[in-house]
Amino acid sequence: MSPRILLVDDNEDFLDNIKDVFEDEGYEVLTATSGEGAVQLVKDRPVDVVVMDIKMPGMNGVEAFIEMKKFKPGVKVIMCTAYIVEATIRRALSEGAQAVLNKPFEMEVLFRTVETVLEGGPPCNVLVADRDEEFCNRLGQCLRAHGYQAVTAVYGPEAVTKAGEASFDVLVLDKGLPLLDGLEVYDRIKKMQPNLVAAIITGNAHEMDSRTLRDLRRKPGVVTMKKPFDETELIHLLQDLCFTERQG
Numbered sequence: 001m002s003p004r005i006l007l008v009d010d011n012e013d014f015l016d017n018i019k020d021v022f023e024d025e026g027y028e029v030l031t032a033t034s035g036e037g038a039v040q041l042v043k044d045r046p047v048d049v050v051v052m053d054i055k056m057p058g059m060n061g062v063e064a065f066i067e068m069k070k071f072k073p074g075v076k077v078i079m080c081t082a083y084i085v086e087a088t089i090r091r092a093l094s095e096g097a098q099a100v101l102n103k104p105f106e107m108e109v110l111f112r113t114v115e116t117v118l119e120g121g122p123p124c125n126v127l128v129a130d131r132d133e134e135f136c137n138r139l140g141q142c143l144r145a146h147g148y149q150a151v152t153a154v155y156g157p158e159a160v161t162k163a164g165e166a167s168f169d170v171l172v173l174d175k176g177l178p179l180l181d182g183l184e185v186y187d188r189i190k191k192m193q194p195n196l197v198a199a200i201i202t203g204n205a206h207e208m209d210s211r212t213l214r215d216l217r218r219k220p221g222v223v224t225m226k227k228p229f230d231e232t233e234l235i236h237l238l239q240d241l242c243f244t245e246r247q248g
């Protein structure tokens with residue numbers, strides 16, 4: 001049976017274009033040009049995945065998603081936005097959106113994201129290695145609340161051991177780990193798990209500009225972040241990383 005997708009955007013030209021593309025790929029496509037219309041469709045008919053613009057007149061995408069969840073709690077929504085309004089993106093993700101795509105995006109990216117969501121999407125397996133145990137626990141809880149699986153480690157050697165015991169999609173790594181430096185931990189884990197992507201974090205603003213971190217940032221599958229950061233910001237980043245990683 002072909003998957004049923006609901007496309008929601010107030011830009012009708014855009015909607016028509018992507019509708020054609022999805023139909024060519026064998027999807028059954030429903031469309032709505034407003035949040036209100038989308039909510040009504042989800043109420044009336046089963047839908048496998050919703051791709052929804054955030055900024056629309058009247059009810060915006062996030063509000064529509066919240067309404068949909070009231071009667072379809074498991075509804076899977078990919079949000080799209082041309083505006084980087086962090087607060088809105090954060091809200092979308094904390095409400096449980098599967099992903100937020102920034103417009104303009106390649107159709108290919110949208111396709112793969114939709115397919116990944118239909119296949120069950122992230123959760124990814126995340127290894128969190130940070131010397132701050134409280135931070136580890138908090139982040140671990142936050143990740144699990146978003147459907148990720150998370151394992152934590154506070155010492156360098158412990159992180160390497162855990163990476164030897166299970167396979168991970170993402171490594172969230174404190175650069176300054178005790179007993180074994182974060183970068184050494186990164187190298188050792190990467191040897192065992194070459195496909196793993198990494199978010200390397202530091203609490204030191206100067207370090208962000210250091211040669212080591214700049215070199216690391218240039219590698220594919222590595223991002224760097226400075227503490228303190230919002231947990232939703234990290235979740236957003238992880239979603240990108242997990243989708244990219246799954247798409248090879």
Ligand SMILES: [Mg+2]
Pocket residue numbers: 009010011053054055056
């Ligand atoms: Mg719009």
